[in-house]
Amino acid sequence: MPRLRTVTLLATLVAAPLHSQPVRKDAASDGVVPGIEVLLRDSLHLVRGKRVGLVTNHSGRDRSGTSTIDRLAHTPGVTLTALFALEHGIRGAIEAGGNVSSTRDSATGVPIYSLYGASHVPTAEMLRDVDVILYDIQDVGARVYTYQWGMAIAADSADKPFIVLDRPDPVRADLVQGGVLDPKFRSYVGAYPVALRYGLTPGELLRYLNGTGQIHADVKVVPMAGYRRAMWYDDTKLAWVNPSPNLRDLDATIVYTGTVFFEGTNVSEGRGTDQPFRLVGASWLTDAGAIAAELNAMRIPGVRFDSVSRTMEPGFKFPGQTIPMLHVSVTDRDRVNAPEVGLRMLRAIYARHKPDFQWRPSIDRLAGGTRVREAVENDTVDALLAAWAAESRRFQDETRRYWIYK
Known part of the structure; x- marks a missing residue:
């Protein structure tokens, strides 16, 4: 056979x-x-x-x-x-x-x-x-x-x-x-x-x-x-050879499985900047510094957040605008859980900017289901992370x- x-x-x-x-x-x-x-x-x-x-x-x-x-x-x-x-x-x-x-x-x-x-x-x-x-x-x-x-x-x-x-x-x-x-x-x-x-x-x-x-x-x-x-x-x-145009180094590749969720939102995932998938931002994210401090206070393993600004290239979200952004640095790559990083960032931004934040139709396709969107909206990120940990082990x-x- x-x-x-x-x-x-x-x-x-x-x-x-x-x-x-x-x-x-x-x-x-x-x-x-x-x-x-x-x-x-x-x-x-x-x-x-x-x-x-x-x-x-x-x-x-x-x-x-x-x-x-x-x-x-x-x-x-x-x-x-x-x-x-x-x-x-x-x-x-x-x-x-x-x-x-x-x-x-x-x-x-x-x-x-x-x-x-x-x-x-x-x-x-x-x-x-x-x-x-x-x-x-x-x-x-x-x-x-x-x-x-x-x-x-x-x-x-x-x-x-x-x-x-x-x-x-x-x-x-x-x-x-x-x-x-x-x-x-x-x-x-x-x-x-x-x-x-x-x-x-x-x-x-x-x-x-x-x-x-x-x-x-x-x-x-x-x-x-x-x-x-x-x-x-x-x-x-x-x-190292960039596997695709917007994954330009190993650190971006490490956090990609979290920050990629922002493709399914009206927040920039960093395309059109010098550090795609390590930068996340929007024109209305004027409290990026406060969000970075909030995320750092969570002590998410292996990463640190800072607030920066970038001028976006044409053809991407917020073209030609200089916008506030969150920068993700990898401090201990052996401890990074990128899906958790992405979920925590989404929830922090969503909670502060419900009138501005929007999902795009692609979010459930990127996330492989409805659970990311529901966890962010309902503040059940911890429960979803526990479920994901069990699924990953299986x-x-x-x-x-x-x-x-x-």
Whole structure:
């Protein structure tokens, strides 16, 4: 049966990272070795002699900075026949939600098919010259993101062998936080019921979805060498590449699973400033200093708040205006619970500014249900955080059998 065959092949591929320490000498001395390098070094038989489609963007690269596109295009025995682009495009430069067009790669001549335009599903025409699909994109370990759902949808719908070239969870894979999505609120920023900060690498996530029958695909994972679940991204020694235009450093990525809620309000989440997702503000937030003091008095673990101002760029909330903002600083990243940070900020602003504050229709989609909105309005944040903590523990336990790394 296809599912049994897939599990057997996966066990063969991932056995070394699961059970063997120390890792290879090159991994120990040079940091984590990403899946693309492991593929070309140890597992080239998976693609040799085959026509390869590649789902990737600017973050798919080896440790030297050479793109996965170029590595595959110049590997003897590998025929790269199609590229697939998700949100932000193949170069990662298109703003959130912007249309991604199909085109052709100027360097290799390989066609680039958009999976973030008219369709999120690869068509038969796109797959006509493809025998196997590879996936190599750096995500951020957050449910409210689109790359991993593009991966899952492509694997589920393509009816082709699907191989994940694994990459780190930048915010530690041993930490799971936030509630699990209510399936009634599934969308492209939350396609499956996982925790908000789900604690899995791309390969592990796809193993979980496939193993639990939420997708049906012939999935293999080429694991990283030298990766451990407790690593932050900067522990891996891999160069930081902005995974999307508005996540520009690790601290922003850490707090993202809390401050992203502000996308579903009339408060700026910091897009259009120099520090998206670390700055939150509005033209009417004239008491930002008092709110920062109130939040600091709560002693929320791992963060500190300050009041600042910024002039907003055109094309974003409050364009051209200089507005008061709250700045979130990470003081102890090992203690940060970003969903709590976001909820506490929302409640503090809402309580002081009920006439000014507005929800946008997207809030329930971003939050994965109605509970964030209801907790903020009804002052039941503590109860929601307790419920989320229990859900996170259960989700982590459910995923444990699909982990690749210790």
